[in-house]
Amino acid sequence: MPTPIQRRVLSIIHDPKIPLAGDRRLSAALGWNDPDALAERYIEDVRTCSHGLANYRVVDRIEVDGFPAKQDGFAYTPEAYWANWQRRSGWHKPDGVDYLRLVAEFDLLSRIAGDAIDEVWLFGGPYFGYYESIMGGPGAIPCNAPPLHGTEAAGRRFVIMGFNYERGVGEMLEDLGHRAEAILGNVYRNTSGPANLWERFTRHERSHPGQAECGNVHFAPNSVRDYDWGNPSPVVSRSRSWLSFPDLEATARRENCAEWGDGDIRLHHLWWFRHFPHIDGSADGVSWNWWEPIIAPETIT
Numbered sequence: 479m480p481t482p483i484q485r486r487v488l489s490i491i492h493d494p495k496i497p498l499a500g501d502r503r504l505s506a507a508l509g510w511n512d513p514d515a516l517a518e519r520y521i522e523d524v525r526t527c528s529h530g531l532a533n534y535r536v537v538d539r540i541e542v543d544g545f546p547a548k549q550d551g552f553a554y555t556p557e558a559y560w561a562n563w564q565r566r567s568g569w570h571k572p573d574g575v576d577y578l579r580l581v582a583e584f585d586l587l588s589r590i591a592g593d594a595i596d597e598v599w600l601f602g603g604p605y606f607g608y609y610e611s612i613m614g615g616p617g618a619i620p621c622n623a624p625p626l627h628g629t630e631a632a633g634r635r636f637v638i639m640g641f642n643y644e645r646g647v648g649e650m651l652e653d654l655g656h657r658a659e660a661i662l663g664n665v666y667r668n669t670s671g672p673a674n675l676w677e678r679f680t681r682h683e684r685s686h687p688g689q690a691e692c693g694n695v696h697f698a699p700n701s702v703r704d705y706d707w708g709n710p711s712p713v714v715s716r717s718r719s720w721l722s723f724p725d726l727e728a729t730a731r732r733e734n735c736a737e738w739g740d741g742d743i744r745l746h747h748l749w750w751f752r753h754f755p756h757i758d759g760s761a762d763g764v765s766w767n768w769w770e771p772i773i774a775p776e777t778i779t
Contacts, residue, residue, distance in 0.1 A: 480758055480767040482530055483774050486537040488595045489517060490584060492602040493643070494544050496556045504556075504603055508563070510644045513601040514539075519647045523744070524654065527751035531769045537595060540584065546575045546600075548607055562605075575600075575607035577638065578628055581614070590615065590632040596774075598638040608640025610653035611660075613775060619664050621775075622656040635775040648744030655695035655747055658754075658772045665764055665771050665778065673762045675755070679720065683713045690715040692753050698738055698746060708741020710734050720753040724766065 491513045499507035521534045545554040552570050554562075562568040580600070581587060589595045600608050613621035614629035615636050626638070637657065641650050659680075666676040682693035683700050690699040690713050698706065700713035712732040719728035739745025759766040763779075771778045 479529075480531060480756065480770070482533055483769065485532070485534050485596045485773055486594070487517075487534050487597050487599055488584070488586070488589060489513070489536045489539045489599045489601065490542065490580075491540065492542045492544065492546050492600070492606060494542070494556050494559075496560055498557060498560050504559070505643050508603075508644070510603065511646065513641075513643045516601070516641065516643060516647060516650065517599065520641075520650045523647060523651060523748060524751075527651075527748045528754075528769050528773075529752070529756050531756055531767065532773045534597075536599075546602065546606060547579055548572065549574050549576045551576070554605075559603075559605075569605045573605060573607045574609075575640075577612060577614075577626055580638075581626075581629060586614075586636075586638075587629060587631045590634065590636050597636060600638060600640045601643050602640070604642060604644050606640075606642075608642075609638075611637055611639050611657040613637050615776075617778075619661070619775075619778065621660045622653075635778070637775060646744065648742070648747060651744060651747035651751070652695060654772075655750065658751075658768070659695060661771050661775065661778065662768060669762055669764065675761075675764075678726075679753070683715075688714065690717075692717045692720055692750060695747070695750070698735065700734055705743075707738065707743065707746040708735050710736075717753060720755070723755045723757065724759070724761075 493503045493505050495501045496504055496507045524532050547553045609623035611621050612623035612626050614626035615632040615634050616630045618625035618635055662676045666674050679692050680694045681689050681691045682697045683690045693699045696704040699715040700709050700711055712734045714730045715733050716730045719726045738749035754768045755766045757766050
């Protein structure tokens with residue numbers, strides 16, 4: 479079994495007080511989730527579905543009474559955001575947050591370079607402008623967003639996750655899933671044919687009729703459209719073979735959504751992650767522990 483990976487996290491929570499809601503924090507005023515509780519549940523879920531290999535720990539927490547600035551300098555006031563939410567319109571465009579301003583404001587590069595943290599989690603509400611994930615540092619690669627240039631002084635690659643406390647842990651796992659798709663696609667970019675295990679792993683009935691395996695974040699083995707995790711139609715799949723990796727010769731079997739949670743986003747994503755290879759060894763220069771490049775991007779070659 480590979481050595482478990484330990485990751486230290488800086489959690490930055492933008493959760494402004496809303497005067498029109500009795501000065502309650504935005505998350506509480508609208509009945510959304512507690513960011514700290516989300517972090518705890520996410521940490522436990524990632525540890526479990528990675529077979530104990532991916533271990534996060536929040537070592538620093540910063541709560542911000544305000545909204546992050548957009549790329550053009552705009553920032554919501556509590557009154558403006560509250561009004562927009564009540565009428566479900568009026569949102570600022572472009573929506574994207576100014577990542578380099580956040581990097582400077584919270585001194586992220588020196589924290590990474592000084593080995594104080596390994597990763598950053600941003601928590602906010604809808605229309606805060608976060609990507610699900612973005613990678614910075616020297617040699618950063620696309621990670622559900624373009625590389626964050628201007629962060630090379632960090633001295634190593636790092637990821638900033640963007641979490642929405644209006645949503646649940648299932649959506650946080652989806653963010654991680656898209657991060658995994660981007661990173662593993664890069665890891666196998668120079669591998670073709672049967673040696674490209676990532677291409678094989680992600681096959682589903684719609685993309686490869688009669689050759690379904692585990693699918694991807696949006697497509698279960700039998701999905702006919704995005705997010706179709708609750709499809710009851712049976713499909714012949716080799717998903718079970720990945721539980722005995724590197725032996726992938728298990729007999730294909732008929733399965734449907736009962737296998738991965740009957741449409742529940744969190745259960746599907748946990749099922750999908752549990753099938754990732756997670757053992758010592760390698761082939762064609764690629765590790766058989768997929769959690770290593772996903773969680774520790776500085777190891778990507």
